[in-house]
Amino acid sequence: MKDFKLLKRCDRNRKRSQRRAIYCPVHGCYLHSVSQKYRLFASHPGQLQQKGIGRQNAKILIASQTAVLLEDEWLEAFWCDECQQTKWYRVEKLNKNSDKNAGRSLYSISLAPPQLWEQAVGVDETRGNPSVSEFTRRHSRMVSYKNL
Numbered sequence: 001m002k003d004f005k006l007l008k009r010c011d012r013n014r015k016r017s018q019r020r021a022i023y024c025p026v027h028g029c030y031l032h033s034v035s036q037k038y039r040l041f042a043s044h045p046g047q048l049q050q051k052g053i054g055r056q057n058a059k060i061l062i063a064s065q066t067a068v069l070l071e072d073e074w075l076e077a078f079w080c081d082e083c084q085q086t087k088w089y090r091v092e093k094l095n096k097n098s099d100k101n102a103g104r105s106l107y108s109i110s111l112a113p114p115q116l117w118e119q120a121v122g123v124d125e126t127r128g129n130p131s132v133s134e135f136t137r138r139h140s141r142m143v144s145y146k147n148l
Contacts, residue, residue, distance in 0.1 A: 018104055020033075020105065020107065021104055021105070021106070021107065022078065022091065022107050022109060024078075024080045024082060024083065025109060025110070026080075026082070026083065027080065027082035027083065029080060029081055029082050030081075031078035031079065031080055031089075031109075032078060032079040032080075032081075033076060033077070033078055033079075034077050034078065034079045034086055035076055035077035035088075036076070037074040037075070037076050037091075038074055038075040038076070038120040038121060039069060039070070039073075039074050039120070039121040040069075040070045040073045040074055040075065040090075040116070040119045040120055040121070041067045041068060041069050041070060041119055041120075041121055042062070042067065042068045042070055042119070043062070043066065043067045043068075043119070044062065045058035045059045045061075045062050046058075047119070048061060048062070048068060051070065069121070070119075072092060072093035073090065073091070073092045073093075074090075074091055075088055075089070075090055075091070075112050075116060075117070075120055076088070076089060076091050077089075078109075087111060088111070088112040089109040089110065089111060089112055090109065090110050090111075090112045090116060091107055091108075091109050092107065092108045092109075093105055093106070093107055094106040094107060094108055
């Protein structure tokens, strides 16, 4: 009985940070992070309205800032031991306003659709610079003896 109380007290007073409690939606096993976080931003008032901000306030925010960082949402790749594969998920931190000592954070995850990458911060355009023509892009990849 004493060992149980000591273990419980040790866990309660532990100062080291805990692993994030993010689990596979299919198998329920722990997911291992294998990438950096790609923060999401909103560039349209409708995206902010989906987050619970009023229509008028959303329009004012977008008009003044062009893009608004979504604090507790990001894209991240995780490895599942059961699936044996890496998948990209949209992660949302649920208990946003709780202080750090109140307990572990709760997360909601869902598979990231391809359109979501357009809202990610720090991601290169997949199709290249949109202001460069297809002719220029194609010829920049061509290897000729003059370039060597």
